[in-house]
Amino acid sequence: MSPSPSRSARRRGTPAAQLAAFLSVLVLMLVACSGGTASVAPSASPVALASPTAAPTATPAPSPSPTTIPAFPKTLTDDQGTAVSLKAEPKKIVSLTPASTEILFALGAGPRVVATTDFDDYPPAAVALPHVASYTSVDVEKIVGLGTDLVIAGGNSFNDPAAIAKLRDVGVPVLVVYAPDTKGVLKDIELIGQAVGLPAAATDMTTKMQAGFDAVSSATAGLTKPKTFYELDTSTGTIYTLADDSFSAEMVTLAGGAPITTGSKTDFSIPLEKLIAANPELILLGDGAYGVTAAQVKARPGWKVMTAVKNGAIKPVNDLIITRPGPRLVEGLRELAMAIHPDLVLPSAVPIPPVP
Amino acid sequence: MLVGVGVAALVVALVLGVGVGTVAIDPGDTLRILGHRFLGLDIPKTWSDATETIVVDLRLPRVLTAMLVGCALGVAGATFQGLLRNPLADPYVLGTASGAALGAAIAVIIPVRFVILEFGLIQAFAFVGALAAITAVYKLSRIGGLSPLTSLLLTGYAVGSLLAAGLAMAMYVSGAALRQIFNYLLGSFDAATWPRFLATLPIIMIASVLIMLRARSLNGLLLGEQAAAHLGIDVRRERRILLALASLVTAAAVAISGLIGFIGLVVPHVVRLIVGPSARLVLPLSAIGGAALLAYADILARLAGGIPVGVVTAIIGAPFFLLILRRARTGYEV
Numbered sequence: 001m002s003p004s005p006s007r008s009a010r011r012r013g014t015p016a017a018q019l020a021a022f023l024s025v026l027v028l029m030l031v032a033c034s035g036g037t038a039s040v041a042p043s044a045s046p047v048a049l050a051s052p053t054a055a056p057t058a059t060p061a062p063s064p065s066p067t068t069i070p071a072f073p074k075t076l077t078d079d080q081g082t083a084v085s086l087k088a089e090p091k092k093i094v095s096l097t098p099a100s101t102e103i104l105f106a107l108g109a110g111p112r113v114v115a116t117t118d119f120d121d122y123p124p125a126a127v128a129l130p131h132v133a134s135y136t137s138v139d140v141e142k143i144v145g146l147g148t149d150l151v152i153a154g155g156n157s158f159n160d161p162a163a164i165a166k167l168r169d170v171g172v173p174v175l176v177v178y179a180p181d182t183k184g185v186l187k188d189i190e191l192i193g194q195a196v197g198l199p200a201a202a203t204d205m206t207t208k209m210q211a212g213f214d215a216v217s218s219a220t221a222g223l224t225k226p227k228t229f230y231e232l233d234t235s236t237g238t239i240y241t242l243a244d245d246s247f248s249a250e251m252v253t254l255a256g257g258a259p260i261t262t263g264s265k266t267d268f269s270i271p272l273e274k275l276i277a278a279n280p281e282l283i284l285l286g287d288g289a290y291g292v293t294a295a296q297v298k299a300r301p302g303w304k305v306m307t308a309v310k311n312g313a314i315k316p317v318n319d320l321i322i323t324r325p326g327p328r329l330v331e332g333l334r335e336l337a338m339a340i341h342p343d344l345v346l347p348s349a350v351p352i353p354p355v356p
Numbered sequence: 357m358l359v360g361v362g363v364a365a366l367v368v369a370l371v372l373g374v375g376v377g378t379v380a381i382d383p384g385d386t387l388r389i390l391g392h393r394f395l396g397l398d399i400p401k402t403w404s405d406a407t408e409t410i411v412v413d414l415r416l417p418r419v420l421t422a423m424l425v426g427c428a429l430g431v432a433g434a435t436f437q438g439l440l441r442n443p444l445a446d447p448y449v450l451g452t453a454s455g456a457a458l459g460a461a462i463a464v465i466i467p468v469r470f471v472i473l474e475f476g477l478i479q480a481f482a483f484v485g486a487l488a489a490i491t492a493v494y495k496l497s498r499i500g501g502l503s504p505l506t507s508l509l510l511t512g513y514a515v516g517s518l519l520a521a522g523l524a525m526a527m528y529v530s531g532a533a534l535r536q537i538f539n540y541l542l543g544s545f546d547a548a549t550w551p552r553f554l555a556t557l558p559i560i561m562i563a564s565v566l567i568m569l570r571a572r573s574l575n576g577l578l579l580g581e582q583a584a585a586h587l588g589i590d591v592r593r594e595r596r597i598l599l600a601l602a603s604l605v606t607a608a609a610v611a612i613s614g615l616i617g618f619i620g621l622v623v624p625h626v627v628r629l630i631v632g633p634s635a636r637l638v639l640p641l642s643a644i645g646g647a648a649l650l651a652y653a654d655i656l657a658r659l660a661g662g663i664p665v666g667v668v669t670a671i672i673g674a675p676f677f678l679l680i681l682r683r684a685r686t687g688y689e690v
Contacts, residue, residue: 136535137662140546141414145379147406157532160539162547165476169549170413266531 071197079155079178079188086173089197090150094143096133097154100177101126102326103189104152106205109196114146121320122328138163140170148172150195181247182213182254185325205327212330213254215347216337220256223341228257229280229308231297232319233287238269248323255336256344257282272302283308284339286323288316315339358631362644366423369651373419374411376655378662381407390416413550421548421612422654422665423647426619428560428609430646433620434627434638435567435602438574439595440505447606447620450512451489454519456610459485460540461526464533478540479552479611486607489519494599504595542664543614545654552612559608563601564643570598574635616666618673619646625676 073087092114095101101120104113110125118131132142138160143151144167151167153159155178167174175195179185186206193202230252232240242249244261252259260278262270283306285292294314303309317339321332337344375386382403389411391397432447440449448454463481497504497511527537539546567574573594576584584591606620623646624638631637653668660668 137546139378139662141378141410144406144410144414147404157536161536162478162539166414166547166549170409 071199074194076175076191076195078174078176078191079184080176082176084173084175084195086150086195088149090173090195092146092148092150093196094132094146094148094151095120095126096138096151096159097177098122099324099326100152100154100192102324102328103192104196106327107189107193107196107198107201109198112196114148115143133159136160138167140166143167144170144172150175152177152192152195154178179247179325180245181250182329184247185329186210188325189327209327209330213333216330216333217254219344219346220254220337220341223256223344225253225256225258226281226313226340227260227278227307228252228282228284228340229260229275229278230284231286231292232268232323233290234292235287235290239272239275240268241270241275243268247325251322251329251333251336252340255333255340257336257340276302276305279306280308281311281313282340283314284336285314285316286319289319292316358641359644362641362648365648366644366651369423369648369655370419373422373651373655374415376658377410377415378658379407379410381411386411417550417553418545418548418654419651421553422545422651424553424557424560425545425609425613425616426623426646426648426650427564427643428605428646429616429620429650430623430642430644431564431567431639432602432606432609433646434624434635434642435574435598436620437624438578438635438638439598439602440509441578441580442505442509443625444621446617447602447609448615448617450508450603451493451516451519452486452603452606452610453615454516454523455489456482456486456607457537457541457615458519458523458526459483459488460614461523461530461537464536464540465526465530476547476552478536479547482540482614483607483611486610487603489515490599490603490607494596539664540614543616543666544657544664545613548612556608556612560605563605563608564639567598567601567605568636568639568643570594570601571635571639574598574639578633578635614666616650616669618669618677619650622673622676623649 072089073085075083075085078084091112093104093109093112094115095104095113096117098117098120101113101116102122104110105123105126110123113126113129115130115132116126117133119135120126120129130142130146132139132146138153140163149172151164151172151174153164153174153176155176158178164174164176175191177188177191179188186209189206189209190199190202193199193205230242230248232242234240242252242259242261244263244265246261246265249259249261260270260275260280262268263274283297285294285297293316294312297303297314298309298312308314318332318335321328322336324332334346337346371387374390375381375383385403385407388399389403389408392399392401393408393412429447433445436445436447436449437443439445442449459481460478462485463478493508493512493515496515497507527534530537573584573589576587576589577591577594577598579587581591584594610616624642627638627641627645631641649672650665650669653672654665657663657665657668
């Protein structure tokens with residue numbers, strides 16, 4: 001009589017028992033090896049990369065004087081208030097926003113940039129670099145694989161915050177920048193300049209940019225400010241324009257316009273009714289580069305009642321230099337001012353250092 | 357024997373999973389790194405620090421988390437199918453998915469930035485949300501005259517819908533953070549780290565083992581309430597305990613991985629096709645099968661260019677789901 005299946009199963013051990021045995025061996029192995037595993041706490045990583053959770057050393061930021069205060073190691077505070085420690089001058093920089101890429105190249109750190117995003121478009125040298133990020137995701141593995149020692153990322157969820165946290169977890173310093181106004185843009189340029197060891201170049205650039213801003217705002221100071229509607233995008237059916245207190249709204253004000261904003265600091269969309277009630281005198285097409293023309297705007301249902309449409313005051317503008325918080329912002333402000341006040345005479349622009 | 361096959365599949369998945377990624381790493385290097393770090397073998401270091409970081413800090417926790425979540429979903433799916441005596445039940449049927457998603461969405465939109473013991477605010481809130489949802493469903497289902505199982509399912513559906521409405525509202529007001537919520541809903545292992553893995557490992561392992569110890573009760577419940585009672589099983593108590601354990605396992609799984617569907621539905625059915633309906637066999641094999649399936653799905657997802665794991669499991673699972681439905685018409689029993 002052959003043994004019943006249950007008896008032989010019991011002899012071998014039920015699958016549950018087999019599984020339990022395997023699992024307990026596995027757990028024991030993991031526990032025993034946890035002394036050797038990388039990071040139960042990220043700072044315990046034996047990998048020699050700068051760790052952001054190391055106690056920040058309060059090294060004073062270097063001043064542009066010929067003393068021998070070493071520029072690195074230093075700790076910087078990024079725009080989200082996080083302390084970022086840099087052990088040495090970064091040699092392999094990854095930029096995750098187009099604005100930061102432009103800033104890095106303009107400061108002269110271009111040769112040290114090893115990767116950018118797949119939507120970077122300026123300068124031409126940056127477009128050829130490998131891509132480690134898209135609109136939707138950041139490839140943490142690729143960034144680590146390049147031996148990166150500084151990442152510059154965009155705040156306000158421009159880059160996935162989970163990816164930023166992951167990079168910091170494995171010891172890559174990440175500087176998060178976010179400029180809510182033009183002063184913030186200058187501050188970010190200085191911050192990035194400090195981070196890459198080029199503070200003098202950064203200060204030089206921001207001084208020139210501030211002078212450029214001041215020149216435009218003083219030239220437009222006494223002029224009447226037309227109610228200006230800056231169109232960001234309408235392709236999805238919702239009208240996107242400038243939010244209250246946003247830095248683009250400040251740009252329009254500096255350029256001598258009265259910007260029509262959405263009424264909210266975080267919402268960039270405006271209902272058509274509200275726009276009609278605001279009755280813009282001038283429409284600037286930020287999406288002009290994407291095929292939107294004045295004729296299309298005139299043909300939109302309900303828009304023809306606006307003063308701007310009646311007078312034909314619809315102009316496309318170069319959205320990239322106006323809304324990108326980078327070194328070309330003065331150029332953008334000048335273009336914006338000329339679009340709002342076509343008869344304006346501006347002093348000749350002080351050139352920002354040419355991009356290699 | 358099947359356990360052996362399953363374990364072998366898992367080991368292969370582990371090695372493959374650690375070897376595959378957007379950065380090309382020599383497979384020999386991968387094995388050497390693993391041997392050096394975990395088995396303490398004295399191997400001369402021929403790889404760079406960056407490579408070691410990628411293998412040990414990025415890929416390894418990811419593969420292990422995928423296996424852990426797959427195991428959890430497999431066990432939970434088998435348990436829910438047995439508890440509810442419904443072949444279409446999956447771990448999310450009683451509102452855990454909606455609760456976890458709403459918890460994660462709230463974590464994304466509240467303007468507080470802190471990390472709970474390196475675990476992560478999203479993960480913690482998702483875990484709490486899932487447990488809160490299932491508790492609410494259980495408490496609400498006790499009211500009313502319907503049979504317990506029907507009541508549970510219907511209440512689960514109702515509470516799930518309510519939470520889904522809350523989720524829609526949260527997504528609407530989220531602004532720039534919408535993509536984060538969306539990433540959570542699609543489910544992925546990008547956020548897998550060692551602390552998260554080690555924090556959820558004991559919860560899932562202990563709860564799963566406790567469920568497997570109650571396999572006899574689950575078998576009894578499969579026969580129906582009266583038959584189970586006649587067999588000496590305290591139906592109400594066992595149902596409550598199994599529900600709690602399965603929910604705990606599900607909550608822990610969705611907390612770290614987001615909502616990954618079809619594993620909990622498909623794997624127990626495949627296992628039953630092979631070994632029959634006895635929970636003693638189905639539960640452990642679902643655990644192994646789920647772990648293996650999800651590990652391979654994650655590898656496929658990464659090879660396909662980083663698409664969310666949930667998409668891959670849906671592509672595998674949906675046709676299989678239709679297959680089950682066809683067989684159900686011809687008398688397929690849970």
